[in-house]
Amino acid sequence: MGNHPCRTVDPARVAACGSLAILLEASASPKPGNVGPRHPRFGHFVASALACRPALEGAAREGRNLGLWFRRAVEASVRAQPGGNTHFGTLLLLVPLAAARGDRGRARALVKRATVADAAEFCRAFRAAPIRVAPLGGPLDLRSLRAAAAVRRTGTTLYDLVTLAAGRDRVAKEWADGFAECAWARERLAPHIRRRGWNEAVARTYLDLLARAPDSLVAVKFGEAEARKVQRKAAALRGAPVDRIARWDSELAERGINPGATADVLAAAIFLRLLEP
């Protein structure tokens, strides 16, 4: 609104950079296990990247109501293509960062201030997207129709709800840690870009991120041990020739192992980089 502290950054610019970040993340390859331009789901990712633009603009304009704008972004993303969920985790990072117009300190403050009403909207978003994540709400099934009511009854804020999963979900951890990994990856991008150009910078930063922590989507789907194996392999392949990384990509794709939480953090890092002055 008029008294938004970062009003010099245009909301429409924030939103365009959000779509651009999502599209750049999807366009880089090889990113072992995840969607790249030759992946059959690439088209879904493009449609989703564009569809969430109005919601990101709304978040940037208001600078609050994270739950509402997150739900609208997820709903638009799911409506825009037939492949179900594509960017739930990415949007859980991009919406607060967009509301803060790329200012990480402000994003940290915004998520801490997220309300019970935001949590109820989040539960509605959960129903829109058929996703597999660590059980964010613990014993509470967020997909159930009663989740929003339960959240209101217990006075659970969106910050409470998301950070409940911070120990086992890479995206949730970013809410708890003030987007620390997003900022770390943003810094990694710069030297890679100077040395090797944009595509390889994104692909290498992906490996850097994957080597730093087990991917939580892999852990949910295949167990913690598999997630740690993926992490070790990523660490071993940093600096390897592209064809070796591409071979690992084929292996993971064949087994359906997609480190999606890592891609979410990467997209947020690209977004922060695009919004740098």
Added chain:
Amino acid sequence: MGNHPCRTVDPARVAACGSLAILLEASASPKPGNVGPRHPRFGHFVASALACRPALEGAAREGRNLGLWFRRAVEASVRAQPGGNTHFGTLLLLVPLAAARGDRGRARALVKRATVADAAEFCRAFRAAPIRVAPLGGPLDLRSLRAAAAVRRTGTTLYDLVTLAAGRDRVAKEWADGFAECAWARERLAPHIRRRGWNEAVARTYLDLLARAPDSLVAVKFGEAEARKVQRKAAALRGAPVDRIARWDSELAERGINPGATADVLAAAIFLRLLEP
């Protein structure tokens, strides 16, 4: 500048939408003969899309010096990837449209006012990109080191230089016609998007454009008759099932027939659409 008549549109937003438009054009498929996500050159197109962002922002901020910003955009695009020219024609449309911040009437006025100095810069851009286009300068070889001097001596403005080729170059024709085809294609996108989603909207609008006029890049490389054949085939395939269009894509790709001028107009149409209020 401070007195820019469309200062309410943020230059950084214009630039982000420019990169996004180029990337969306490249990401849509099938677009018979042209680069899509599975094309070996896709990575070059992504790098180029991002690299021209600062120059587009400069154009939007200044609202003049089209030649300078065009040269900077082309140079950045060529430097960002190893594949030579990717977006010469696209940028010849996007730079004036960016300088006008998406206002077509203003873009028309800006190109008409382009100067001799702009023409000299254009000649320098020509040397940066190894391109094949209709011989824009007629008897004058624009690639020669003396072209800029000749342009100055003869008092040729950039508008003169570009519109010399309006009869045989689809992009040049847009300068002469006030971006009429770009605006036409922008209007075509809307109903397609509503009915079929983003990817198919872009791919269908590509066919619509290709059916309207012979592609001038095809004409330069393969002759006017081949360009007309491509045009007729595009007209026949409008509304056809996607797999038939994809088959034609493979055929054209195999023969190296790329209707690049049509893709340039399409990218500009997407850009105009992204900048709509």
